Amino acid sequence: MMRREGLTLGVLTAISCVLLSSMGYAADPGTLTTSEDPARVLVYKQLQNKYVVESMDVVIKYSLYNVGSVTATNVQLKDPSFGPDFTVVGGTTEVTFPRIPPASNVTHTLVVRPTKFGYYNFTAAQVTYKSGDDAPEVFQGWSSEPGEGYIAAFREFDKRFSPHFLDWTAFAIMSVPPLVIPFMLWHSSKSRYEAVLLGKKSK
Structure with a gap:
């Protein structure tokens, strides 16, 4: 060389x-x-x-x-x-x-x-x-x-210097349930409440 x-x-x-x-x-x-x-x-x-x-x-x-x-x-x-x-x-x-x-x-x-x-x-x-x-x-x-x-x-x-792709991927996967589950519960409650209101109005 x-x-x-x-x-x-x-x-x-x-x-x-x-x-x-x-x-x-x-x-x-x-x-x-x-x-x-x-x-x-x-x-x-x-x-x-x-x-x-x-x-x-x-x-x-x-x-x-x-x-x-x-x-x-x-x-x-x-x-x-x-x-x-x-x-x-x-x-x-x-x-x-x-x-x-x-x-x-x-x-x-x-x-x-x-x-x-x-x-x-x-x-x-x-x-x-x-x-x-x-x-x-x-x-x-x-x-x-x-x-x-x-x-x-x-x-x-x-x-110190690795981009830690696996760590960030695991973190993202672990972060999904705490965000998605409350949203699904809220959406389910909202849908039921709206259905009750529509039923009362139809009467």
Whole structure:
């Protein structure tokens, strides 16, 4: 699940502030033989759901930005944070992008389904890549962290947000007798009273 997009300056600025301080490298950029700045891949991990609910799909979007001046190659994204409490229903937790050119980005989408409710810490994904086609050095970094979030129990969520069609139907059925029976009694009494009046007038 990948698509290329143009870089947005505002998004890059925000991501740079969050990630540059935590970016780790397996090699010193000064050892590169090129005079250009090496490839620098920033990763933004974001939960797309407004509510995270037990047994319901959760969409996670990864945006990878190359803010360097060299093409990033063999870019590998791994997210081991989803353990046995989650079921992967779409996408993969590991994906490889052969190339990310300078000043461009790619995205990856993962869909998981939590099997338990409660608080859960959504941690960072890991990314490794090379700067250029022939560079032996491997760079390593981490994505932003969505942080701790609450996975609501399905019953709790359903109670608050479900349209409750069955409940309203049952309520409507239960409301009919208290309304219909008094009306029928009134109508029956009215008919008898009118019949008595007509009988008296005919005499």
